[in-house]
Amino acid sequence: MTTQLPAARGDTMCRVPRLITAIASLSLIGLFFLPLWRVQLVAPQYPEGLGMRIGINSVRGATPNDLDNINGLNHYIGMQRISPDAIPELRIMPWIVALLIAGGLAAAVAGRRRVLYAWCLGFFAFGAAGMADFWRWEYDYGHHLDFEHAIIKIPGMNYQPPLIGVKQLLNFTAVSWPDIGGWIAFVALALALAAVVIVMRSSGRGSCPLHGAHHA
């Protein structure tokens, strides 16, 4: 009974939101293996398309040679080489995701509402910052061209691919879209929000809807 302090009781979570939180956290493990985003480039001479797969720790071609081939084509417009080694985020993001997983699991195990709220907020902030950062890199690649050595120079033209959607870049149609890891992240975020909503709704009643009793 020593742990059942009134102040603590108001901060505890029921089993269902804890389970949801745990699932959401653990599903983020997939981000270490699966790409978040896909950029696909299609032109008449590239009927099979050239593709990039962007993950939390890698930027890869859709096939082993696609990234080199995209870089090869980009030299015509003076775009800097897309080199995963030059993108520090790819080294930082795995730690942030690991932290997110740990935070979510902590919220689930501890069953503390405040930890869940903080975790959900952090998750949301990370997602928004990640998207903004991705856009910034796209802007950088698309705008900061080496005009001194560029072979094709079109005044006013930039080659920023879309964050999400379709855009024509000279002969290429660029399609940018979440990949499987991205969808996992979205679903995880939705689950996190669902956990928060459940917790907030149950907090008024003071009892867990499915079990009728607190766990902790």
Place this chain on the structure above:
Amino acid sequence: MPRSRIMRFTIAWVALVALAAVGYACAPSGKSSSTTNLLAGDAAARVYVAPGSYDEYYSFLSGGFSGQVTVYGLPSGRLFKEIPVFSQFPQTGYGYSEETKAMLTTTFGQVPWDDSHHTELSLTNGVPDGRWLFINANNTPRIARIDLKRFETAEILQIPNAAGGHASPFATPDTRYVVSATRFSVPIPQADVPVASYKQNFKGTLTFVTADVPGKMDVAFQIMMPGYDYDLGHAGKGPSDGWFFFTTYNSEQANTKLEVNASQADKDYIAAVNYRKAEQCIADGKAKKFGGSYVHNVVDPKTGVASSETKTGVTMLYPADCDGLVYYLPTPKSPHGVDIDPSGEFIVAGGKLATVIPVHSFTKMLKAIADKQFERSIDGIPVLKYEAVIAGEVQKPGLGPLHTEFDGKGNAYTSMFISSEVVKWKLGTWEVLDRIPVYYSVGHIMIPGGDSRKPYGKYLLALDKITKDRYLPTGPEGSRSAQLIDISGDKMKMLLDFPTLGEPHYAQAVPASMLQPTSLKFDKLSENGNPFVTMGESDGGITRHGKRVDVKMIAIRSHFAPDILEGIEVGDTVYFHVTNIEQDWNIAHGFAVFGANTSGLTLPPGETRTLKWIPQAPAVYPFYCTDFCSALHQEMQGYVRVSPAGSKVALMANTSHTAQAGR
């Protein structure tokens, strides 16, 4: 002349002229009316392969005097590729580049041309498997293996103790052996003897080549045969597996004016060879060591570089020393094709001067051997009695039967050279079912899988020797043609006519679906084992060893690196080792140097090829990309400065392209 007579005379004349005019109009006016009407129907739709769609079959046509192989799609008749095999091919640099020139090495030195006759797909259980294609060289006897992942020649083996490698390179059902038999009997071993001593001194050989291991083709054994002309061959299958059949002509052993002198006998022979017995006799020590040098050329799959090895000596079997090795089946008359039906029971001969198509029975042959139904014996080879082995004769098939293929539905199709037609007849009843004219003088015919255990009996391709009026004239040197015939119904139906390259003697085909999944798109640069490969932009350079200068260079859209070379002197031999470092399907480059006494190079992605150049005079020589690779292909060029011998110009190759082009 009275007026009335003049009138009558005039009327008669007018009538005559009118009649003549009508007659002229009604006469068959070339082919335009007759054949186009016959083609009415759905033929156009049957051969139409819409843009972007694929053909149902890949066919491989021998090139005859081109020495190469051509790849056509069926049913469209579209030409996809000419695969260089026995002849230099400046289009790609085959036989010119340092990597490929060893492929044409023989004991006579580099032989830059040959006469390629018969394509043969590798077989598994008697059915084409799409791994390799074999083809023979007739003039300087050789057999080549083409790798069907690459559609490139991978290996060439010279055949010793032979002349005219015509009956070749037919395969056993498991591709354990491919064969080669002498079309021209010669003194074996060769000797300076009067040609008139033919009967005493001239011999033929049948050569069995091990073929089931890539890069390891070799002469397994040879059989010393009477001095006839050995024309074509085919392996048995099913019940006749273990036997090989060869046609012979000139059993008269004429040595001059063969046209007449080799056409006297009513019958020549099919030689039936029990090659399992040959293996047994060799194991029993009945073979003899025999001389003869030959060259084996192989492309190393790791480096992509061909090398040659000269070998000496073969295992020779004499029929007299190996009882049951060879039997002769009398066959009318000067037979060409010997074709085994899918069941393996019937042995069909194309007796080109015969009035019938004789068909032997394998079962009867075995019985005749068991019963010793021998007419006589020639050099230890029993001649079986014709009546004891014949299964039937196709009566009045046409004139000049040459070659037979099968549809797998109990029918056989025989080409008739002289009457210029394909004749369909029934196995077992020997009745003629249908005939269709072809244009003109058909040699071999081909049904995809039509000489195997499982024919795809949908199309037949007739390979014609003469075109005459079939096409608009293109000068005295015209083309040969092929005609695609639908054999899916009771009646053969002409679908398509297309010109061919060289003179295709025979062809093979398989469904495209068999080859498409394994066909290589490009080589991985990381696996390029060429000793002079350049892996990246800044890895190229120039080095000198005495008078030899090696230039290592990359090609990528749209530049070479290095692209300025200096310090080369007259008297140097320069090797340009150019690596296409592209790693994308179909992105090829080319390389040529002004004034080089050799062909240019084509450079498929990931490959290294080498051009040897001996500059003759001080000058600045441009080099450039010869394959329109990109929007800036015209900019893809460079310069070589050549200085007089003994100059003090420093050896230089600029590899600073990275900075210059932003890559």
